Amino acid sequence: MAVPLLLAGCGHRAPAAAPSGASAAPSAKAAPSAKAGGDAACTGGLTGTEPGVVRITCNGTATIHVVAGGAGKDFHGGVCRSAGDVWSAAAGVIIDTTGTHGSYTGPPVDSVAVNNTSDSGKGTIQIVLGGKHYFDLGGAAMTLGAGGKSAHLDGTSDHLSDAPGTKITVDVTC
Numbered sequence: 001m002a003v004p005l006l007l008a009g010c011g012h013r014a015p016a017a018a019p020s021g022a023s024a025a026p027s028a029k030a031a032p033s034a035k036a037g038g039d040a041a042c043t044g045g046l047t048g049t050e051p052g053v054v055r056i057t058c059n060g061t062a063t064i065h066v067v068a069g070g071a072g073k074d075f076h077g078g079v080c081r082s083a084g085d086v087w088s089a090a091a092g093v094i095i096d097t098t099g100t101h102g103s104y105t106g107p108p109v110d111s112v113a114v115n116n117t118s119d120s121g122k123g124t125i126q127i128v129l130g131g132k133h134y135f136d137l138g139g140a141a142m143t144l145g146a147g148g149k150s151a152h153l154d155g156t157s158d159h160l161s162d163a164p165g166t167k168i169t170v171d172v173t174c
Contacts, residue, residue: 042077044109046093051102054094063173064091064112066127068134068157069166075112080174082148088115089151089172092128114153114170116142123153125168132162140168149174 042058062078078091092111095104113126123142127134140155150173157166 042075042091044093044107046106046109050104050106052096052099052104053106054096054101056093057090058092060091061174062089062091064089064114065171066112066129067167067169068127068129068132069163071129071132073110073129075110078112078172080148080172085118086116087144087148087151088113089174090114112170114140114142114151114172116144123151123155125153125155125170127168127170134161134163134166134168136168140170 043056046053046056048056057079058077060077060079062075062080064075064078066073066075075091078089080089081087090111090113092113093109094111096102097104108131109128110130111126111128114123116123117138119138121142122138123136123140124138125134125136125140134157136155136158140153143152145151151171153168153170153172155168157163157168159165
């Protein structure tokens with residue numbers, strides 16, 4: 001399965017991202033992120049003008065804590081968005097893996113994107129952490145805090161993830 005975009009990201013611990021061959025870009029439910037900026041740990045030292053870099057989300061106020069198996073990371077500078085019944089959060093760098101925006105040759109970066117689904121109490125998790133892709137596409141248990149100011153997701157990486165069956169936990173503070 002070919003995937004046009006890969007979300008890679010920011011943080012200080014273990015990050016999240018999209019699976020190989022799966023789009024790690026925030027879903028259509030997520031709003032566009034801020035321009036490049038924030039700390040170098042989030043941006044991977046990128047400015048957003050490099051070939052293959054579509055967007056950098058590192059100027060927000062959200063902190064996203066990710067644990068996948070034994071690896072973990074805190075992302076700072078993430079962005080939370082909501083409109084109606086749709087909620088999402090993301091941190092990192094969105095990379096075009098198709099080459100439409102040029103070929104990305106920069107350093108590897110971690111990333112995370114999460115969102116709720118139309119099924120109450122369910123969410124989607126997409127993570128790139130330490131070069132591995134973990135994702136749970138709609139089966140993660142999700143608790144959204146009052147006013148959408150926080151979220152907790154528990155899932156298990158899909159059989160097509162780099163580490164199938166791995167427990168994934170994401171905590172978001174907007």
